[in-house]
Amino acid sequence: MGTDERMLRSSEEAIEHISGICFKTGPPERIGVELEWTTHRAGDPAAYLKPADLIAALGEHTPASLGNPDPAPLPGGGTVTVEPGGQIEISSAVADNLADLHQALSADHATLTDLLARAGIVLGERGIDPHRPPRRILDTPRYAAMERAFDRAGRTMMGSTAGLQVCFDAGGPQRWAALNEMGPALIALFANSRRHAGRDTRWASARMAAWLAMEPRRTGPVPIGDDPAADWALYALDAPLLCIRRDDGSWDAPPGLTLAGWIAAESPPTVDDVEYHLSTLFPPVRPRGYLEVRYLDTQPGDEWIAPAAALSALLGDDLIIDRARAAAAPAAGRWQAAARAGLADPPVRAAARALAELACRNLDRTGLPPAVRDQVSGILSRRLHAVAAAA
Numbered sequence: 001m002g003t004d005e006r007m008l009r010s011s012e013e014a015i016e017h018i019s020g021i022c023f024k025t026g027p028p029e030r031i032g033v034e035l036e037w038t039t040h041r042a043g044d045p046a047a048y049l050k051p052a053d054l055i056a057a058l059g060e061h062t063p064a065s066l067g068n069p070d071p072a073p074l075p076g077g078g079t080v081t082v083e084p085g086g087q088i089e090i091s092s093a094v095a096d097n098l099a100d101l102h103q104a105l106s107a108d109h110a111t112l113t114d115l116l117a118r119a120g121i122v123l124g125e126r127g128i129d130p131h132r133p134p135r136r137i138l139d140t141p142r143y144a145a146m147e148r149a150f151d152r153a154g155r156t157m158m159g160s161t162a163g164l165q166v167c168f169d170a171g172g173p174q175r176w177a178a179l180n181e182m183g184p185a186l187i188a189l190f191a192n193s194r195r196h197a198g199r200d201t202r203w204a205s206a207r208m209a210a211w212l213a214m215e216p217r218r219t220g221p222v223p224i225g226d227d228p229a230a231d232w233a234l235y236a237l238d239a240p241l242l243c244i245r246r247d248d249g250s251w252d253a254p255p256g257l258t259l260a261g262w263i264a265a266e267s268p269p270t271v272d273d274v275e276y277h278l279s280t281l282f283p284p285v286r287p288r289g290y291l292e293v294r295y296l297d298t299q300p301g302d303e304w305i306a307p308a309a310a311l312s313a314l315l316g317d318d319l320i321i322d323r324a325r326a327a328a329a330p331a332a333g334r335w336q337a338a339a340r341a342g343l344a345d346p347p348v349r350a351a352a353r354a355l356a357e358l359a360c361r362n363l364d365r366t367g368l369p370p371a372v373r374d375q376v377s378g379i380l381s382r383r384l385h386a387v388a389a390a391a
Helices: 011-022 051-061 098-118 141-149 152-160 173-181 183-189 206-212 228-238 259-263 271-278 305-314 318-331 335-344 346-361 370-390
Strands: 031-037 039-041 079-082 088-091 121-123 163-169 285-287 290-297
Touching: 011 228, 011 259, 011 271, 031 098, 031 305, 051 079, 051 098, 051 121, 088 098, 098 121, 098 305, 141 152, 152 206, 163 305, 173 183, 173 228, 173 285, 173 290, 173 318, 183 290, 183 305, 183 318, 183 335, 183 346, 206 290, 206 335, 228 259, 228 271, 228 285, 259 271, 305 318, 305 346, 305 370, 318 346, 335 346, 346 370
Parallel strands: none
Antiparallel strands: 031 088, 031 163, 039 121, 079 088, 163 290, 285 290
16 A cells, blocks of 8 residues: 555654655756546536446546556646546646646647547536536545545536646745745635526635535635645644545545654654545645646646736746736635625635736746737736726
8 A cells, every 4th residue: 555654653753754845955947737527428518427438438538446557648648537426627737837838738639529528428518517417427535535634626627627736846935935825816716606507606616615615624725824734734633534545445534633743652654644635635826846837727728828927927936926916916815705705705806917917028038939928918908807897
């Protein structure tokens, strides 16, 4: 099961280990993106797919969770995964710049779309399934334990949501703070998941609403202090266990048991157990050695490049980051308001406008070709008009 069976017998040992692996120093250069979509039958989007449908469509790219021990990467180097409700995700290969990433991921997206189309399957374009209630189609010990541990919002997250994740080298602590502070404004700017299972949820981002309604010690934002690594380690210690891996039988964890409580027990966790626990925590920005931005709804078609480029531009250098943090300040911490009201919330609207304009002024720093920068500018302009309409 594990690869490092050393036991961590104190919270201090756990803090030291977590702090050492989650914020890696060095010049920030690389970028990666994870694109996730709900999947639907082309002629009947409300029908549920079965694992066999996805296996037949994906062929050699079928992931291990569906029984393929040696999945082939997509042409651009991305890998395919399938989530509990049948959502499909491409995890890009890490790139040295956004231009290379855009080229590779566009090729992977086109390949995946074509493979699915041949099987009569299409990718959704919203951050939450507008047609169906959640239904888990994958049967693994982890997902079974998650489903039992989660409430209704958690099961919606597992089975109905689709997000866009952008990953950056960690760099300095100001990047961590900026990505968190910009979150509410960017949620609203790119929200597109109001309808779920045939009804109007009245949330601009029903996807984010599901995350926010879950256990806040597992999905809420990490407090921002002077020491990001220590803040993250304390968050992890206070978070309830989602599951405990076992060689056989149920993976259910004792209700309410936190990582700190497990460490204090007679049989404390191993290093590998702690690292697995970190993989079950889902704050809006998660440190994994790099910084994983998790708060964005998936975007239609190839429009994922707009939020990815905006974030890249806003992290262009220390001066731009300072300006982005100042622009984001009116909405910093307004996660609930941003998810519910979107751009109709005045502080969120002001921050979203300022961040979009700052990003547009710095798109040349992304290295994207002029045509792609024009596409991004057009998308952000359309969103800015939505800001004006919401005012």
